[in-house]
Amino acid sequence: MDDVRNPDRELVDAVLAGRPGAFERLIREYQGLCWHIVQRMVRNPEDARELCQDTFLRVHQCLHQYRYESALKSWIGRVAYTIALRHLQHKRIPLVEPGDDHDGYALIENVSDGFDLEGACADEETARHLHAAIESLPPLQRTVLTLYYLEETSIPDIARITGLASGTIKSHLFRSRLRLRGVLEARTGVAA
Amino acid sequence: MKQPIDDGISPFDDASHEREWLIQERAMRRERLHLDAAGDDARTRRYRLLARALRQPPPDGLPADFAQRVAARVTAAPATFRFESLLMTSLAIALGVAALVVIGIYGSQWLPSFSAMLPAPRGPAGSWLLAFAGCVGASWLLGQWQRHGRR
Numbered sequence: 001m002d003d004v005r006n007p008d009r010e011l012v013d014a015v016l017a018g019r020p021g022a023f024e025r026l027i028r029e030y031q032g033l034c035w036h037i038v039q040r041m042v043r044n045p046e047d048a049r050e051l052c053q054d055t056f057l058r059v060h061q062c063l064h065q066y067r068y069e070s071a072l073k074s075w076i077g078r079v080a081y082t083i084a085l086r087h088l089q090h091k092r093i094p095l096v097e098p099g100d101d102h103d104g105y106a107l108i109e110n111v112s113d114g115f116d117l118e119g120a121c122a123d124e125e126t127a128r129h130l131h132a133a134i135e136s137l138p139p140l141q142r143t144v145l146t147l148y149y150l151e152e153t154s155i156p157d158i159a160r161i162t163g164l165a166s167g168t169i170k171s172h173l174f175r176s177r178l179r180l181r182g183v184l185e186a187r188t189g190v191a192a
Numbered sequence: 193m194k195q196p197i198d199d200g201i202s203p204f205d206d207a208s209h210e211r212e213w214l215i216q217e218r219a220m221r222r223e224r225l226h227l228d229a230a231g232d233d234a235r236t237r238r239y240r241l242l243a244r245a246l247r248q249p250p251p252d253g254l255p256a257d258f259a260q261r262v263a264a265r266v267t268a269a270p271a272t273f274r275f276e277s278l279l280m281t282s283l284a285i286a287l288g289v290a291a292l293v294v295i296g297i298y299g300s301q302w303l304p305s306f307s308a309m310l311p312a313p314r315g316p317a318g319s320w321l322l323a324f325a326g327c328v329g330a331s332w333l334l335g336q337w338q339r340h341g342r343r
């Protein structure tokens with residue numbers, strides 16, 4: 001992060017110098033990431049919009065504390081995650097499900113075949129079922145999956161955003177995917 | 193952020209879990225690259241279907257003018273802040289003047305008892321107090337200088 005003219009530094013310098021349009025540019029750049037984190041954590045769209053606004057107000061307030069130790073994306077993601085986490089704690093919504101450690105492990109040795117990928121994709125009922133299963137995951141697992149697949153964030157960067165160890169993130173990804181595969185197999189049949 | 197998929201994270205202790213993890217990763221990579229699913233087994237295809245679902249953005253995004261509105265709110269804030277700090281400064285000055293007036297009128301009655309309680313400036317406690325104040329002042333000045341340097 002010592003690159004003197006990296007885009008993060010240019011943008012941060014412009015915002016700190018109060019250059020017109022700089023903060024709006026920063027918001028445009030990272031509002032998608034913020035929405036993906038906050039929406040996946042809290043789910044309620046009204047609350048999510050308000051929390052996204054709080055995130056960028058906090059970013060503006062604390063940007064002078066950013067030390068370029070991680071990418072700006074990770075730093076802003078961390079702010080969004082922390083704000084959403086406090087909201088969940090305030091509403092007493094658990095971040096992870098207690099006791100789901102061995103969820104679906106039996107599936108690992110399950111050898112299936114004959115799955116029609118394009119057919120299942122075209123099947124609206126299967127898609128609806130799968131999206132419902134994703135929504136039913138605990139907030140942390142939903143968020144980690146979204147960061148990994150949609151934002152294409154690496155495991156170390158997800159660890160920076162969530163403040164968890166990389167091994168923990170890997171474990172969450174593994175178990176969530178296994179659980180969702182189980183949902184799919186229950187829907188489409190093991191040997192369809 | 194296009195990152196390598198395997199970032200050198202430690203493998204699972206259980207070999208079957210690690211095998212399954214690698215299948216999950218391979219399916220994600222193949223789906224990301226839009227590779228033909230013809231050669232994939234059923235397990236990989238299911239994970240690819242999962243990847244397709246997870247790559248769809250969540251519904252009800254932020255309004256189109258979100259960035260503009262939040263930025264406008266932030267730029268409007270300094271005017272309010274200026275008024276607030278002006279008000280606070282005026283009140284602080286009024287408080288200070290009132291305190292001086294009170295000391296001037298009633299100070300002779302209770303100031304001597306307070307000065308008796310304070311440590312003598314030339315005594316050991318007084319030197320430590322001065323050293324402590326010096327440290328606090330130096331740290332504050334250093335912080336201000338660093339912040340100014342960053343801007």
